[in-house]
Amino acid sequence: MVSKETCSHRIFRDFSPQHCSKKVVDGTVFCKIHNPEYIKEKSRKSREAWDAKWQAEKSSRTLADAAVNGCKAMNPGNPLAVAQNIKGMVTALTAIASCGGNYPGDVVDIAKQALAKVMGEVKE
């Protein structure tokens, strides 16, 4: 027998269906956790959290793939060497770009363009 004060949701306990024994929330026939609106809201929040987590993961994978592919394009035999020496390459480009008189003009221009791309000043 289900009283008006206990939840009308059916649960399985001891291998048999029974009514939930929790008290109803005012204005409904369900307790808090079996209220369809509560379940819908909880599901929506869970889905939003999952979507946000997945978007972050997807962005991370895209960035990692682009970085690895760039390193592989420069040195297919040892892409890790490229990644480990990027800072040194930027330092060399900065030195070339800043003392233009010692290098041919096109070399200085290439160094300046590469630095601008590295610093995000020019989109590819």
Ligand SMILES: [Zn+2]
């Ligand atoms: Zn309940």
